Amino acid sequence: MTRRAALLFCALLLAPAAARADSLMTDLSQRLIAITSSFTGSSILVFGAVVPDGPGKRDVxxxxxxxxxxxxxxxxxRVFGIWVNNEALAFEGVPAFYAVAATRPLAEIDAGADFARHQIGLDDLKLRERSANGAEEEKPETPDFRAAIRRLKLGQGLYxxxxxxxxxxxxxxxRAEFQFPSNVPVGSYKAEIYLFSDGDLVGANSSALFVDKTGLERWIYKSAMNYPALYGxxxxxxxxxxxWTAALVFRKA
Structure with a gap:
């Protein structure tokens, strides 16, 4: 990893001066998290290099x-002393996993408009409730349901x-290190890297990451998803x- 980061930095230094206005280059330590039967969690390293152009406080x-x-x-x-399910709301586009790393607290970076635009931080993560026709809705109780999603995801270690x-x-x-819990969902992930200068967004980059099952676990998972009836x-x-085998064994015993 150190060699790759050094190569990134050298590439920035060799770039033309006109193209080096707060240059940002990034990479991941790995792009595939393989889940096997012994998977207990994993971690990835996001690293990169920044060459600032001029004065100012830089934040990543x-x-x-x-x-x-x-x-x-x-x-x-609670209805007549029994807890029952009452109202329900459906949300779409909810990230199964969400984590943020920063050089200092987001409040100190003070880039509220950019945080809201790019959904940086749990407070700016948009969890929209949608109706049956696909139109966005905003009901008075929607914030309570949003808070419930965040609370459940935090409890599962996924936020x-x-x-x-x-x-x-x-x-x-x-560099920034992220930990994946053992219950991390499979699918496509994205690492988004933002560069701020005195609270202004001056650069951005992104890299794809995949979490997938391998070996026998992958075959079983794909079978369950693609052929649910046969799998059942x-x-x-x-x-x-x-x-039946156990019954025969105990009968002979």
């Missing part, structure tokens, strides 16, 4: 998110809190076979 913010999913949130209410640090290794090289019948047959 990294957002790691994906894959988007649809979620239906139900609200429980990272507190924020991870972005550290500079020397004056120009930076096979699961029933296996369960019946195991039960």
């Amino acid at each position: 913010v990294v957002v790691l998110r994906g894959p988007d999913q649809s979620i239906r949130v139900r609200k429980k209410e 990272a809190s507190p924020m991870s640090p972005v550290t500079f290794v020397g004056p120009n090289l930076f 019948l096979a699961a029933i047959a296996i369960a019946v076979g195991i039960g």
